[in-house]
Amino acid sequence: MEMNGLMGGVYRIAEWIMRLAAINLLWIAFTVGGLIVGGLFPATQATFAMTRQWIRGETDLPIFKTFLHYFKKDYWKVQIMGFSLTFIGFILYIDLLFIYQSTNSFVQLLTFPLLILTLIYALTCFYAFSAFVHYELSVFKLLKHAALHTVVRPFLSVGMMTSFAASIFLMFQFPGVLPFFGVSIPIFLLMWFSHTGFVRNEERQKSQAA
Template sequence: MEINGLVGGLYRIAEWIMRLAYANLLWILFTIMGLVVLGGIPSTIGLFAVVRKWVMGETDIPIFKTYWKAFSNEFVKGNLLGYILLGIGYVIYVDFKYFQSQQGIIFIILSFLMIFLFLVYFLTLLYFFPVFVHFELRKFQYLKQPLFIMLLQPIGAILMALGTLAVYFLMSYIPGLIPFFAASLMAYVLMWIAYRVFLRVEKKVQSS
């Protein structure tokens, strides 16, 4: 029986609090189980797989089963692609620090170019996990598709960046929430925005 009114609203809020907290604790647990280095990326994939179902309206899914399936099935591929992306970011950072340490107008220009590339990289990175759990692609297309969508829908990427900042400031203001909601709330915000971007992109592709 559905509960309506104020009591129903409070009940649904409590349900969402429990869902987000449970998913966040799973993310922490599986990240630690993978010794962070191997667990962080597949744990995040598992978290986004759960959150994607919620965003699509499937709120009664078995959370642990959904999480574990994504974590275990994508463990190798997720780590491979994730560390390739991290490597790209590291190269951009090293190049920027090198150009910054040099003198001359050419190095100033190159430094600004690296800043621009890092901005593109960061906005593309925000789409990586939503794309990974939403689309069925060939392995290395998961590296190209986030860039393609970001360039096609840059406003969505900017909204995702603002959402990330909002969650960051919330957690900074109330640090006691971090163990229970930091990762899951961040994933929900990113996936909520990304899913709507995906729908718009798919509509454009179908109409072209």
Template sequence: MEMNGLMGGLYRISEWIMRIAYINILWLAFTIAGLVFLGIFPATTGVFAVARKWRLGDTQIPIFKTFWKSYRSEFIRSNVLGYLIVIIGFILYLDLRIVQNIDGWLSTLLLILLFSLVFIYFFVVIFLFPVLVHFNSKTFQYLKNAIFVSIAYPIHTLLMLITSFLLIVMNVKFPILLPYFSVSILIVSIMFISYDAFRRLEEKENNY
């Protein structure tokens, strides 16, 4: 029997808290199971896959089965894309350190160029995994899709960046939340916002 009123609302809130805590525990467990460096990106993809199903309205999905299916099927691709992003980020960091040691107008010009690339880099990072679980493309096409969507929908991108910053600050302020909500609530928030951008993009394509 469905509960209504205050009790029904409290029940639904507690149910969502348990779901989000559960996928955070799954993320931690399977990240460690993959020896961290091989598990972190597939586990992240798995949580995004669950969050996407929730955003589509499938709130009663078997969480572990959905997570595991994505973790297993995207194991190689998520690691390839994840570590490609890590390498690009490291190269950008090194370039910034080098440019800081250059004097004159050339340094200013290079810094402007690099900071522009850094912004695009963060756009790709924040959209990459939502794109990975939502679209069906070739491996490196996901990077292009992430860039395209992030630039086409700047409001969504900005909202995702602000939300990510606030949730990271919250986790720093309240470290007791780390084992239960640190990653999952961030991923769910990003997926819910990014899905709206995907929906708008698909509606626009269907109208052509």
């Protein structure tokens, strides 16, 4: 039975709380069950995929069955993408350490460009998982698409980063909520911003083709 008014609003909020808590617990279970290395990236991809479905209005999907489906779907592909991003991040980290420890003034001039590159890298990581569940592309093309989206949609990227940081900050003020929403809420926000950008791109391409 569909409820309207105040009770209907309370019921819908309760449903969203339940959904977000459920996939957060599934993310933890599948990540730990995969001994982190085998579970982190597929569980993250499954969480992005689930939130994408909800954003698109498909909220009646069975949560566990659908999460398991996405966890197994493209398992090795998302592992390759995840470890590729990890390797790039490690290289950037080593470069930053080298620059900050260097006393050479010419080397220190690279600090600002490298920080900008690191910011682009962080946003690319966010967009990469969103693009992974939205497009059927090779890993290289997914990373390229994610990096380009970071640059061509600067305001959307700033909104994404700001909302992500704000959600993390607020939840750390109430650490008791982290086991239930520490991953699902940030991913939901990232997916919402990404999906908005992807849809705008597709609409623009359609209008140009018409």
